[in-house]
Amino acid sequence: MRCATCDSGVRVDVRRAKMSERDDHAAVVLGVPMQECPVCGERFLSDEVAEALLRIMDELLRRPEEVASIHWDDAISAA
Ligand SMILES: [Zn+2]
Known part of the structure; x- marks a missing residue:
C-alpha cells in the first residue's frame, strides 16, 4: 500500500521495537509487527496491533521494574 x-x-x-513511558517507568515491546515507509520512515500500525500494544504497555508499566520489556510474540501467546 x-x-x-x-x-x-x-x-x-x-518488526520494530516500541517504547512507552509513564512516570519513572519505561516499557519496551520488541518485534511489534507494523508497516514502514522506506522513503519517509513513517510507521503504520493496524488497529488490532495498536489496541493489543496498549494493553501490553499498560501491563508492563504496572510492573515494579524501572524498565520492563517483552517480545511481541511472547506477549500475544500469553494473552
Ligand atoms: Zn512515506
Missing part, C-alpha cells in the same frame, strides 16, 4: 504521508514510498512489513 502506498504511503499516505509522502505519497512516494510503498509500505513494507517490518
Whole structure:
C-alpha cells in the first residue's frame, strides 16, 4: 500500500521495537509487527496491533521494574 504521508514510498512489513513511558517507568515491546515507509520512515500500525500494544504497555508499566520489556510474540501467546 502506498504511503499516505509522502505519497512516494510503498509500505513494507517490518518488526520494530516500541517504547512507552509513564512516570519513572519505561516499557519496551520488541518485534511489534507494523508497516514502514522506506522513503519517509513513517510507521503504520493496524488497529488490532495498536489496541493489543496498549494493553501490553499498560501491563508492563504496572510492573515494579524501572524498565520492563517483552517480545511481541511472547506477549500475544500469553494473552
Ligand atoms: Zn512515506
